[in-house]
Amino acid sequence: MQLLEGYLLDTNVLVALIRGGALGRWIDRQYGLWSKLPLCAISVVAVGEMYSLAQKFRWGKKKLRQLHSLLEQLVWIDIGVEEIL
Numbered sequence: 001m002q003l004l005e006g007y008l009l010d011t012n013v014l015v016a017l018i019r020g021g022a023l024g025r026w027i028d029r030q031y032g033l034w035s036k037l038p039l040c041a042i043s044v045v046a047v048g049e050m051y052s053l054a055q056k057f058r059w060g061k062k063k064l065r066q067l068h069s070l071l072e073q074l075v076w077i078d079i080g081v082e083e084i085l
Contacts, residue, residue: 006039007031009074011049014042018066037073045079047071 016024017033028034054067 006036006041007033008041008043008077009033009046011046011053014046014050014067014070015053018063018070037070040073041075041077042071043079044076047076 013027013033016027018024033040050067050071054064059067
């Protein structure tokens with residue numbers, strides 16, 4: 001599987017983007033991820049990690065809505081795909 005543009009995002013990047021702190025803003029400025037989300041992918045394992053972290057961090061309704069919106073814009077990839085492994 002080849003992503004012509006965009007990135008394979010990991011959990012820590014998504015957390016930083018949703019938190020919107022200095023790191024998340026830097027990542028977005030550096031890579032323009034908010035505008036490239038439809039071109040980005042995430043492994044299904046990272047999706048599970050995000051939901052688990054949302055519970056652990058006790059994210060409220062606003063952050064959960066951001067998480068759902070973010071995940072809906074990404075391509076989800078099974079980790080059985082050789083390029084992901």
